Amino acid sequence: MMWLLVLSCVSLVDLSHEESMKQTSVTNLSCVLYHVTAMNCTWNTGLNPPEEYFLYLNFNQKEEECPNSIPNEHGQHICHIDYVSPDKESVTATLKKLVNQSWVPFFTKDFKLYEIEILRPPQNITVSCNEKTSECIVKWSHPPNKRNVSSESCFVYEIKDEAGNTVKGITDTYKVYPADQKHTLQIRASGKYCTITNRKGEWSERIEFGYDPNTFPTIYLILVVFGTIVTILGLFILCKRLRIWQKLTDPIPQPNLILDPDENTGKAWVDLTQTADEKITLVEEMTSSCKKHGGLSSTSQLS
Incomplete structure (x- = not known):
């Protein structure tokens, strides 16, 4: 039974060690080259890293620390290099941490620059x-x-x-x-x-x-609306200048003699009728007299 207890304790120690390594280990180290000469490298350091890691880049046997390293709130670090010489063919990225006053390599990865280019x-x-x-x-x-x-x-x-x-x-x-x-x-x-x-x-x-044949021609609609507005304004100004609207709206004169409900209307009608009769009688009398004279003239000629 004792050996089972010892084995269980050892297993628990190993599991706790593995769990702590998962939280502190570096993952997802990657680099990309873009715009031909610029490069970014990123890596994750777990949820609760006890040490701080620094990235070193080795171009053709010349190792340099990343000049611009920025961590973010998600546990990811970003290293930016403004310029990578075109004659560089590969890079070795090494993450180091400070142990006993010396930098110890913790994780290393090689990249061919043309393969990581975007x-x-x-x-x-x-x-x-x-x-x-x-x-x-x-x-x-x-x-x-x-x-x-x-x-x-x-x-x-x-x-x-x-x-x-x-x-x-x-x-x-x-x-x-x-x-x-x-x-x-x-x-x-x-x-x-x-x-x-x-x-x-x-x-x-x-x-x-290209163009869409089903799209309504907006430019033609704008021209039609603009032309309509200009035409209406022009007619309005013309009517105002010539007073056409005033002439069209002037009241029509009313025949007061016939349509006025006046008490003398009946008398006017009688007067008009009498005048007409007199004229007709005069014409008839003149016609009769002319006939008589004409008759006399004919008689004279015959005699």
């Missing part, structure tokens, strides 16, 4: 559209890289369209799109076959071209 976006991106063929051609060139690889066969490209059509594995440096559609693209590169990184590179800025 490529910049493709360069010289251009779009040319042809109205006759209703096609647009997007062209680009390979991105700059650590080893100055220029062969197009060493790169593969990925094109992301905001419409949801993502094209991968393009080895050409151009692609044709229909011009009667709206396109918003981004392009990125990665290495293939050659001594160049196979990591996904940075996306390019958004490229917009």
Whole structure:
């Protein structure tokens, strides 16, 4: 029974030691090269590290301490190097801690710089559209890289369209799109076959071209509204200048003699009737007298 008790105590000691090592050990040490000459290295030091670790970088047998090391609240440390000489091919990253007044290596990892490089976006991106063929051609060139690889066969490209059509594995440096559609693209590169990184590179800025035939022509709507407003203002000013509106709204004169409900209306009608009769009688009398005289003249001529 005693040996079982001793074995249990030893097991508990080992487990507590392993647990403390998990909390204090360094994990996820990684480095990336970007923009050809800049580099970042990151690592985690666990939840409760009892010692502070420092990163040393060895480029071609020349070891230097990281000039800019910044911890964050998540237990991660970031080392930034502004410039890495293009003639450097590899780097050895070593994490050290201070023990008894001396720096003791704790964790070491080697990196080939071209393998950890993140490529910049493709360069010289251009779009040319042809109205006759209703096609647009997007062209680009390979991105700059650590080893100055220029062969197009060493790169593969990925094109992301905001419409949801993502094209991968393009080895050409151009692609044709229909011009009667709206396109918003981004392009990125990665290495293939050659001594160049196979990591996904940075996306390019958004490229917009083409048009959407179903979209309402906003410019025409603006012109129509503007033209309508100008026309209305012009008519308003013209009407005000010529007083057309006043003329159109002037009251129509009323026939007071006939339409006025006056007590003398009946008398007026009688007077008008009598006057008319008198004129008619006068005309009839004149006509009769003319006939008589005419008759006399005829008689005289006959005799």
